[in-house]
Amino acid sequence: MLGTILYGAHDVRVEERAVPVILKPTDAILRVSAACVCGSDLWPYRGVSPVEKPMPFGHEYCGIVEEVGSAVASVRPGQFVIGSFFASDNTCPNCLAGFQSSCRNREAVAGAQAGMLRVPLADGTLVATPEIPPEDLVPSLLTLSDVMGTGWFAADAAEAGPGKTVAVVGDGAVGLLAVLSARLMGAERIIAMSRHPSRQKLAREFGATDIVTERGKEGVDRILDLTGGIGADSALECVGTRESMMQAIRSTRPGGRMSYVGVPYGVMLEVQELFFTHVSMLGGPAPVRRYLPALIDLVWNRKIDPGKVFDLTLPLSQAAEGYRAMDERRAIKTLLRT
Numbered sequence: 001m002l003g004t005i006l007y008g009a010h011d012v013r014v015e016e017r018a019v020p021v022i023l024k025p026t027d028a029i030l031r032v033s034a035a036c037v038c039g040s041d042l043w044p045y046r047g048v049s050p051v052e053k054p055m056p057f058g059h060e061y062c063g064i065v066e067e068v069g070s071a072v073a074s075v076r077p078g079q080f081v082i083g084s085f086f087a088s089d090n091t092c093p094n095c096l097a098g099f100q101s102s103c104r105n106r107e108a109v110a111g112a113q114a115g116m117l118r119v120p121l122a123d124g125t126l127v128a129t130p131e132i133p134p135e136d137l138v139p140s141l142l143t144l145s146d147v148m149g150t151g152w153f154a155a156d157a158a159e160a161g162p163g164k165t166v167a168v169v170g171d172g173a174v175g176l177l178a179v180l181s182a183r184l185m186g187a188e189r190i191i192a193m194s195r196h197p198s199r200q201k202l203a204r205e206f207g208a209t210d211i212v213t214e215r216g217k218e219g220v221d222r223i224l225d226l227t228g229g230i231g232a233d234s235a236l237e238c239v240g241t242r243e244s245m246m247q248a249i250r251s252t253r254p255g256g257r258m259s260y261v262g263v264p265y266g267v268m269l270e271v272q273e274l275f276f277t278h279v280s281m282l283g284g285p286a287p288v289r290r291y292l293p294a295l296i297d298l299v300w301n302r303k304i305d306p307g308k309v310f311d312l313t314l315p316l317s318q319a320a321e322g323y324r325a326m327d328e329r330r331a332i333k334t335l336l337r338t
Helices: 039-045 135-143 149-157 173-184 199-208 216-226 242-251 269-275 288-300 315-327
Strands: 002-007 011-016 028-036 059-066 080-082 115-118 165-169 189-193 210-212 231-237 252-260 280-281 312-316 334-337
Touching: 011 315, 028 080, 028 135, 039 315, 059 115, 059 135, 080 135, 115 231, 135 149, 135 165, 135 231, 135 288, 149 231, 149 280, 165 173, 165 242, 173 199, 173 231, 173 312, 189 199, 189 216, 199 210, 210 216, 216 242, 231 242, 242 252, 252 288, 312 315, 315 334
Parallel strands: 165 189, 165 231, 189 210, 231 252, 252 280, 312 334
Antiparallel strands: 002 011, 028 059, 028 115, 028 334, 059 080
């Protein structure tokens, strides 16, 4: 089968890889219907995080179950399923508390940009749709594997509920879907921070009421101006840089809540400054599995269309161009057809 392999900075290749097989009785093998490039994939692609050896890439996926191990009971061959980037047993204390991405037995799911994929801990990781979906729903269902689930976690963790003023830092796919999530949770005012007209347009479509183009201190000052000097009730950090973290923290009112879901690299925070903000913080890798049933229902009944974040669709064989387009900000998010 074909699959993407990252060899080093700006070096993604699509090569023949071995078809995965059942290794444990808790495994499932999927025929991947669609995969995509994640914003977090760009860190190693750009060389920010080292690539010590060639590695199969991709962690967002949906597809048809081909085979299951002898211990798998919740999914069966022929079903269309969606899973998270972390496999979880969904039974340990952390999973039962709603944090499946911190499962005591978690395993990373990698190599999803390929024709076939082995998913560990299938019973606790995969959720089936009511039936095989129509083709036009596949992009939106694919987002639930990561970016929509991550955007939802960002809004949930920051308590972006009814009556709240919410600031979203980051206009990538996660940030845009955090805007959508905040709207669905009933936020009264949603301030999207974006400099790009195409992303601003989609943010508006997803529910943003205000757009802030400034960054850093100017961006914080603009949010304070919009909120009468108070700050946002909730700030959602969806990038992973120190600048975006500080922008979110400083945009939040005392007593407000901030979530951080952008995968951080080289971010150092001053506890002294945090101490005097009175801002509550919750973040980390999104517990996508917690939200999958509810989000599948929303997509299945066409109440949301998060697949609009895909503005470039390519065959898997052209994955390298999908990476380049996102790296150069010519695309918000690339969908790969396997």
